[in-house]
Amino acid sequence: MKTSDLIAALAADTTPVRRASVARNLLIAAVVGSVATLVVLVAWLGLNPVMPVLGASWFWMKGGYAAALALSGFLLLNRLARPGAPVGRAALVIGALALLVMAMLAMHSSMHATPGQTRQLWLGDTWKVCPFRILLLSIPVYLGLTWALRRLAPTRLALTGAAAGLAAGALAAAIYGLYCREWAAPFVFVWYSLGVGLSAAFGALVGTRLLRW
Amino acid sequence: MDQGVAGPEAELRALMIAGLNGDGGAHARLLTELGGYLRGYFARRMGANAADLEDLVQETLLAVHLKRATYDRARPFTPWMFAVARYKLMDHFRRFGGRISVPLEDAGALFSEENPEEGAVRQDVARLLGKLPPRQSALLRDVKLTGLSMEEAAARAGMSTTAAKVSVHRGMKRLEKEVGDEDL
Numbered sequence: 361m362k363t364s365d366l367i368a369a370l371a372a373d374t375t376p377v378r379r380a381s382v383a384r385n386l387l388i389a390a391v392v393g394s395v396a397t398l399v400v401l402v403a404w405l406g407l408n409p410v411m412p413v414l415g416a417s418w419f420w421m422k423g424g425y426a427a428a429l430a431l432s433g434f435l436l437l438n439r440l441a442r443p444g445a446p447v448g449r450a451a452l453v454i455g456a457l458a459l460l461v462m463a464m465l466a467m468h469s470s471m472h473a474t475p476g477q478t479r480q481l482w483l484g485d486t487w488k489v490c491p492f493r494i495l496l497l498s499i500p501v502y503l504g505l506t507w508a509l510r511r512l513a514p515t516r517l518a519l520t521g522a523a524a525g526l527a528a529g530a531l532a533a534a535i536y537g538l539y540c541r542e543w544a545a546p547f548v549f550v551w552y553s554l555g556v557g558l559s560a561a562f563g564a565l566v567g568t569r570l571l572r573w
Numbered sequence: 574m575d576q577g578v579a580g581p582e583a584e585l586r587a588l589m590i591a592g593l594n595g596d597g598g599a600h601a602r603l604l605t606e607l608g609g610y611l612r613g614y615f616a617r618r619m620g621a622n623a624a625d626l627e628d629l630v631q632e633t634l635l636a637v638h639l640k641r642a643t644y645d646r647a648r649p650f651t652p653w654m655f656a657v658a659r660y661k662l663m664d665h666f667r668r669f670g671g672r673i674s675v676p677l678e679d680a681g682a683l684f685s686e687e688n689p690e691e692g693a694v695r696q697d698v699a700r701l702l703g704k705l706p707p708r709q710s711a712l713l714r715d716v717k718l719t720g721l722s723m724e725e726a727a728a729r730a731g732m733s734t735t736a737a738k739v740s741v742h743r744g745m746k747r748l749e750k751e752v753g754d755e756d757l
Contacts, residue, residue, distance in 0.1 A: 363608055366631050370638040371601035377593045381642045442643045443656030444680070513640040515660040572664065573636075 383438050385508045390434065393504025394531050397497050398538075405493075405539050418543035421465065425548060426534035428458035429556055433527030437505065440520040441512035455526075459553070466549035484547040486540065494533050494555025495562065501528035502563055506570050514571055521567015522560045529559025581606070581684050586650035593641060598729055602719045604634050611658055614683045618662060625669070633661040655680035701748050712737055713744045 378384075401407070413419045432455030439445045473481055484490075505524040514520035533552050542548065585603060592600030611630045619626055636657055644653050698718070702710040708730055715726035716737075727737035 361631070363627060363631055363634070364605075366634060367601055367604040367608065370604060370634065371597045373638070374592055374595055374597040374600040376595035377642045379646065382645075442645060442653070443640070443660065444652035444654075445645065445648065513636070513643045513657065513660075515656045573640075 382441050382512055385512065386434065386437055386441065386505065389504040389508035390430075390501060390527065390531060393501030393528065394535060396500035396504070397532055397535050400500060401497060401535055401539060408539055408541060410538055413541075416543070418545075419537070421545065422537040422540075422542075422548050422552065423534055425458055425462050425552065426530045426537060426556075428454055429530035430527050430534065432458065433523050433525075433530055433560075436523035437509070437520065437527060440514050440516060440523055441509055443513050443515050462545070462549045462553070465545040469545040481544040481546045482550060484542040484544060484551070486542060487547065487551050490536075490540070490542070490547075490551040491555035491558055494529055494536055494552065495558045497532035497536055498525065498528040498555075498559040498562075501531045502559070502566075504528075506567070509571055510573055513573060517568045517571045518564045520571055522564035524567060525560035525563020526556060528563065529556035532559065581610070582649060582651050585654070589641070589644060589650050590646055593644070593646065598715070598719075598721060598725060600638075601721075602715070604637065605719055607637060607654065608634060610684055614658060615662060625665070629661060629665050632665075633658055636661060651680040651684060655683045658683050701751055704751060705744055705747065709740050709744045712740055713748075716741055717745075 432451045435451035435454065436447060439447050439451070470478060470481055502524055505528060509520060509524060533556055536555075542551075585606065588599045588603035588606070592603055608630055611633050612626065615626055615629050616623070619629070637654070640657065644650065702713060705713065712726055712730045715721040715729060716723060721729070723737055723741070724734050726741075727734045730737060730740075732740070
């Protein structure tokens with residue numbers, strides 16, 4: 361095919377493009393993936409009744425921490441999906457602040473505990489399974505985001521995969537929080553963060569292949 | 574050359590935004606101009622006689638078209654375009670072997686005019702067209718460089734076909750005279 365013919369064919373297909381279509385694509389994918397993750401959670405582990413814990417501050421602490429990390433990952437993706445766009449500071453600041461606040465809550469809680477409680481605060485009852493559950497639950501969201509990203513144009517694939525894993529892991533952690541009854545800040549700081557970190561590492565690893573366009 | 578960086582940004586960006594708003598003529602002109610830059614950029618890295626040079630140019634133009642929604646209208650166009658071109662070149666090397674790393678130059682590398690002949694001609698044409706009134710130079714560009722029909726070009730310029738023909742004819746006369754004067 362001659363290049364001029366190709367250009368003529370493409371120009372004939374010049375449909376108007378709406379603004380902010382990148383963010384919308386990513387948002388739809390995140391929502392669809394989150395619903396899938398919720399279905400997996402219910403089918404796999406079931407649901408603990410949520411109503412009794414709605415008044416507990418630890419329930420919102422976990423949700424808030426996960427939401428802040430998810431927002432950070434989402435903002436990163438919104439830049440990384442566009443060729444040549446700088447990553448921007450907002451996403452990094454939000455992510456770092458969330459981690460810092462969580463670390464301070466963990467330290468505060470640990471320092472005010474009696475020696476006998478410390479182990480329980482840091483390990484809870486589920487530390488062996490928590491990070492891996494978050495990693496597994498992140499997969500539907502990750503696949504959803506990957507599907508959206510392949511229609512966009514990320515040029516730094518490992519970094520984009522890591523950001524997608526971060527967003528997916530954080531959303532998975534928020535959803536897992538509906539089931540999980542761990543309440544201690546030190547536990548959340550270590551094991552939730554580890555789960556999200558594993559998701560990001562997995563995302564970077566797989567992203568270099570899955571995200572090619 | 575600084576000129577190569579500063580030069581096309583305003584024009585290409587305007588064309589890109591017009592295309593995003595649904596203007597097929599502007600989109601065709603954008604792709605045509607980018608084709609020239611891409612051919613030069615890839616040729617410098619693959620060798621001018623590489624058999625797959627034109628394939629890569631076409632693949633990149635296709636990507637520009639398919640991925641144009643990822644261009645943010647509030648940002649400069651050349652970094653977007655350069656990132657797409659560099660990605661396509663790396664992808665090409667990855668699939669077909671050869672040099673894997675493409676140096677992270679600034680966007681100027683894509684729009685620089687190292688390719689002496691093409692660059693010189695492009696500059697001459699741009700300079701000459703700059704001597705005409707804006708509407709007439711746009712008309713000439715559409716008809717003589719982009720390859721629009723006289724009717725399409727007239728419609729874009731907002732004048733009748735007859736008036737456009739006269740304007741193009743006078744413009745060419747004037748350019749011939751300019752070139753003649755310079756050669757003396």
